[in-house]
Amino acid sequence: MSIAIRPFVKKDLTRFVSAISPLLSPSAVNFALITDTHDKAKFATTYYGPTGYWHVREQQWLSGQLPLALRVHLGDLVDGSEAPWLTRLRLRNIMADYQSGPVPFLVTKGNHDDNDKFAEKRAGHRGSFLPEVNQTLIFKPNAEQTGVAVSQEGLMVQDFPNLRIIVLNTADVPLIDGHKAFDVKKTLAVSFAQLRNFALALKGAGKRDVLLLSHAPALKENGQPALKFNGRAVHELLRAFNFHASGVLHTDEAPAFGGRLRFDFRQSSGRVVGYLAGHYHLEADYIVNGIHYSLQNTSALMGRHHGLTTKFNRRYDRRFGLPSEYAGYVVSVDTQQRLLSLYGYGAASRVRRFQYSSRMVRFF
Structure with missing residues (x-):
């Protein structure tokens, strides 16, 4: 299938393909990754806009030029700042692109994908999505693929010969007594139900190494939780997996997030390769208790002079119509060389x- 992309993007990505093709081992698990496209219909040349969808399309073109096992999107597909019908349309368009391509995909939810940015300005928080919207638009298409297991909470698992990829939903805020009690844009979280399934997914890795992906990391660089609920619990389970330990974890006591979780990784022999996330609109790599956290930059355009642009992106002086407009990655996990690139x-x-x-x- 021929994919029409902008000429300057094709020229830039063709150079990129030529540069990295010799570096991708055929025995490694190689995949394309973008995050935080913040797609919306309103056009802008300085900050966000429909370029988010274009970046997704361009990722599909890239995936046809390289031997890739997956296309990955780490959430905030949309900005969530427009009318509900329009945000749904933008979400459908993005997921339709992933479904139309020949390469399998893993797409998770971000804290903007519930349209709460729009709803925050309306009385009664009108326009916010209930969980069933993203269940249908995001998680169901993932689950319809062969080889991808998806839990009710949006935890995803895909296996390769020596590697298990686990995708955690860090915008997992369940209803409380049938009502939406939290603004999801402001509440990064992992429910207790998902945490329990996460422990089972780690246990099921067996001899495989584990690569964890999610929209937001569990911990910040200073070791403090990046999630309002259960960030520390996610991190402690990763530590226990590395030590092949067993025990009981006491988690947050808030409704839907708290409980006692028994885990047992004594039969596992793998290692946590790393934890890849987005959300913060910058790049960073740091280690907390032996767990490597790696943050990826936002795909969405962040112009230098916009007030919300991060310092990281201001240095790139990102401009519409130039390669700095977008950001993306090809990730390679070589379990034989034990190398993440x-x-x-x-x-x-x-x-x-x-x-x-x-x-x-060890960082190079």
């Missing part, structure tokens, strides 16, 4: 490599 295009670092072993993570 991230190759970036657009407003992204060109090469980041990290060696992981049974004892440590």
Whole structure:
């Protein structure tokens, strides 16, 4: 299938393909990754806009030029700042692109995908999506693929010979007594039900190494939780997996998020490769208790002079119609060499490599 993309993007991505093709081992799990497209219908040349959808289309073109196992989107598909019918339309368009391509995909939900940015300005929080909207538009298409297991809460698992990829839904805010009690845009969380399924997914990895993906990381660089609920619990389960330990975890006590969770990873022999996330609109790599957190830059355009643009993106002086308009990655996990590599295009670092072993993570 021929995909029409903008000429300057095709020229830039063709150079990118030529540069990284010799670096991708055929024995590695290689996939394309973008995050935070913040797509919306209102056009802008300085900040967000319909360019988000174009970046998704361009990722599909890229996936046809390389031997990739997956296309990945880490959430905030849309900005969630427009009328509900329009946000639904933009979500459908993005998911239709993933479904139309020949490459399998893993697409998760971000904290903007409930349209709460729009609803915050309306009396009674009108225009906010109930969980069933993203269940239908995002998680169902993932689950319809062969080889992808998806829980009710949006936890996804896909296996490769020596690697298990787990996608955690960090915008998992269930209804309380049948009502939406939290603004999802402001509430990053993992419910207790998903946390229980996460422990089972780690246990089921067996001898495989584990790569964790989600919209937001569980912890910040200073070791404090990045999630309002159960960020520390997610991190402690990853630590326990690395130590092949068993025990009981006491989690947040708030309704729908608290409980006692028993885990047992004594039969596992794999290692956490890393934890890839987006959300913060910058790149960063840091280690907390032996867990490597790796943050990826926003695909969405963030012009230098916009008030909400991060310092990281201001340095790139991102401009509409130039390669700095977008940002994306090809991720390579070589379990034989025990090497995680991230190759970036657009407003992204060109090469980041990290060696992981049974004892440590080493940054190049």
